[in-house]
Amino acid sequence: MKMLHTMLRVRDLEKSLEFYCGFIGLHEIRRTPIGDEALLVFLTDEEGRYDLELTLNHGQTEYTLGDQYGHMAFGVPDLDAVEAEVKRRGWEYWPSRPELKSRYLFVCDPDGYDVEIIERRNARR
Amino acid sequence: MKMLHTMLRVRDLEKSLEFYCGFIGLHEIRRTPIGDEALLVFLTDEEGRYDLELTLNHGQTEYTLGDQYGHMAFGVPDLDAVEAEVKRRGWEYWPSRPELKSRYLFVCDPDGYDVEIIERRNARR
Numbered sequence: 001m002k003m004l005h006t007m008l009r010v011r012d013l014e015k016s017l018e019f020y021c022g023f024i025g026l027h028e029i030r031r032t033p034i035g036d037e038a039l040l041v042f043l044t045d046e047e048g049r050y051d052l053e054l055t056l057n058h059g060q061t062e063y064t065l066g067d068q069y070g071h072m073a074f075g076v077p078d079l080d081a082v083e084a085e086v087k088r089r090g091w092e093y094w095p096s097r098p099e100l101k102s103r104y105l106f107v108c109d110p111d112g113y114d115v116e117i118i119e120r121r122n123a124r125r
Numbered sequence: 126m127k128m129l130h131t132m133l134r135v136r137d138l139e140k141s142l143e144f145y146c147g148f149i150g151l152h153e154i155r156r157t158p159i160g161d162e163a164l165l166v167f168l169t170d171e172e173g174r175y176d177l178e179l180t181l182n183h184g185q186t187e188y189t190l191g192d193q194y195g196h197m198a199f200g201v202p203d204l205d206a207v208e209a210e211v212k213r214r215g216w217e218y219w220p221s222r223p224e225l226k227s228r229y230l231f232v233c234d235p236d237g238y239d240v241e242i243i244e245r246r247n248a249r250r
Binding site for chain 2 (some may be wrong): 001002003004005006007008009024025026034035044045046047049050052053055063064065066067068069070071072073074075076099100111113116118120
């Protein structure tokens, strides 16, 4: 059994691609249209071991986000650089809680999903 | 930048572990208590390249699931065996749409999150 992907429904594909590719640094690996119904766009990182599947349901832009789904997390070698870029873009963000060991920040993607960016200087975990 | 994990909030950790470890086949790699507030449990697959983080917020069991978050997907070599196990457990499931190339099924985890199980005989994708 292999972990393959996480699927998120998005409302504006171009905004999502700018966020996940332009800001986070993923790249697109394929697009799969589902008839006239939907478009699936798969993104991955440089290792290509896991994907983010963005689903654009044509003609549907209203969803209930809820508070039960949590977030996806991405590791970066230099959190300060990410924080500077977040500030440059004028985005709201939530910094690390000082009592915790790890350094991270949270931002929201264009659909309001929380996204965690964690400093990982070397190791995978 | 590396894809690290997907976090889901769960209401009953034991039920979630039975589903994601006992049924899906993930294994636990660590637990991190956040004071008296929450417990984080990290699961991964045999490759260990990506994690599922289960968050149990103590004292909170009511969430709004919504319909915007999609699902996580797991690849298995033999979907028929999974389907037989799903039937044995008496779970409702949704089979592949015949017009699509891939073979898969969807079930719900104990919190109502959709989970996709896809047949992947050899290749990663």
